Amino acid sequence: MPKRRPVAANLDLFKDYQPAPVVERYVEGSVRAYDLAGRLSKAVAKTLEESGMGRAEVAKAMADLLQDDMSKNMLDNYASQAKEHVISALRLFALVAVTGDPRALNMLLAPAGMIVVPAKYEPLIEREIAKEELDRLQRKINAADAAWRAGK
Known part of the structure; x- marks a missing residue:
């Protein structure tokens, strides 16, 4: 199937979009x-x-x-x-x-x-910190599992 070429008449709605800074x-x-x-x-x-x-x-x-x-x-x-x-x-x-x-x-x-940062972003920051902690714990679990399997 051939690639579709962009139509010049179509506007790119997000071309000049700049999100507000956090x-x-x-x-x-x-x-x-x-x-x-x-x-x-x-x-x-x-x-x-x-x-x-x-x-x-x-x-x-x-x-x-x-x-x-x-x-x-x-x-x-x-x-x-x-x-x-x-x-x-x-x-x-x-x-x-x-x-x-x-x-x-x-x-x-x-x-x-x-x-x-605005207070409305605090829950997002807390979520990211919790995800980092969860990743750290998952790595610890994986290492313990690997050590257990290697010991058998």
Whole structure:
């Protein structure tokens, strides 16, 4: 049977399809700086820039979440490499929670070999860990069976 040739009029629905990333990261080189504090400042600035919210609005939402003082000027300082202010862990948490953007956390965790993934993926991760354990146990069973047979 001859091979079917693709018809030019048919569209490839998946040709340009790109699935959404599971782990959100900044575009390579977009948060480059001399040191980690500088990279964090750039990450805060990028998150604020792409959040679709004004800095005053973000600061207000962070203040409400933390029940703490937070101002637009503080966010401006955290987003500036020229300032000596580095965002605290609690305020970084609030920034991530308010903007829904975990990329700054992923940037900080990358050197430690860790990532932030959405909670909805936890059961899948647990399943894969259980499958690895099951494979390990099956290899152990197979080795014991082989040893038993060899001993007869």
